[in-house]
Amino acid sequence: MSTLSIDRHDLALLDALQRSGDATNATLGEAVHLSASQVSRRLQRLQEAGLITGYAALLDPAALGLDVMAFAHVVLERHGGVRTEAFEDGVAALPEVLECFSVSGNADYVLRIVAPDLAAFSELMMKRVLRLPGIANIKTDIVLGKVKQTHVLPLEHIARPGRPRRGVRFTVS
Amino acid sequence: MSTLSIDRHDLALLDALQRSGDATNATLGEAVHLSASQVSRRLQRLQEAGLITGYAALLDPAALGLDVMAFAHVVLERHGGVRTEAFEDGVAALPEVLECFSVSGNADYVLRIVAPDLAAFSELMMKRVLRLPGIANIKTDIVLGKVKQTHVLPLEHIARPGRPRRGVRFTVS
DNA sequence: CTCATAATGCACGAAACGTGCGTATCGGCA
């Protein structure tokens, strides 16, 4: 357990890094008004603290031939025993299922699924998803168009006015 | 318009880079059985071809105090005129709305929204989302648990057996 | 088999990284 104080420099760094994770320390330093060495030190701290979990190359799904995306709303059967584990393990093993969340509302789970085309998507659903254990019902929303898609998390809620002057308090295990 | 051939080395590189975008060329080279210089050249090609759209640091939402995530299913009003633009622009301007897709099915749009807590989420929905123009109805699924979440796109559909021996043909603008 | 094209590894100069260190700034306390 450690405590880490985040100031506006760190927030600016996190924001910049979310958008361009391959920027050099010097470039980041310009944007944040810090020297490259300080940027290096801060990044190391932020990573050790767990705020930065890693780096990734972002690929273009369309360029890779992944033209179909859909959200599947899954309802499980309601027999007393806890059959959710088998379903969840099966979902985790399918690379085309990028996400799976349990949710409130009508469905038990929401899945985000990608596929090369409708034929492949159909086959994926019929032969792999629908055969997962414990499924009672699935309703699928196929994505028709993208209005917005980003991985950039909002940071505005941190360091809101009226709170600690120099740095916000974070607790990490 | 150019044509690019992708071989198994490129696929391995893309796969590795999705998972660890900060790996050095030498490290990647080991995994792919290529020299660092070749990795450098291939990455440059893949980026110019648009397969790699960029790099990003991945942040931990929980560590940043973003504990609430939800999917909002939006139905717009059906008066003849095309009022969708105003709604879409409004959505794009909200940083808490990470994604917005138009979908088939009952709803017109699906939004993925994050917020620090339920109070902030409630306020966001009431004061900003619901006030977007043209909305007839919204149903919200709040995420209760994460079974799986990844940005790693599946690449298995490329280079399927029985197709071009050395490299798959890609066309990029 | 021949040959043109493309891919590969090595080498080397340039760039970026990250630690040490002396200085400056901040925040608490008398």
Next chain:
DNA sequence: TGCCGATACGCACGTTTCGTGCATTATGAG
């Protein structure tokens, strides 16, 4: 207000990484 410990800072510098030039090898068409 002035003092002092702790922290943050930039600079310097050795180390690592990058990416281009080039000679060699592999590939595929005719």
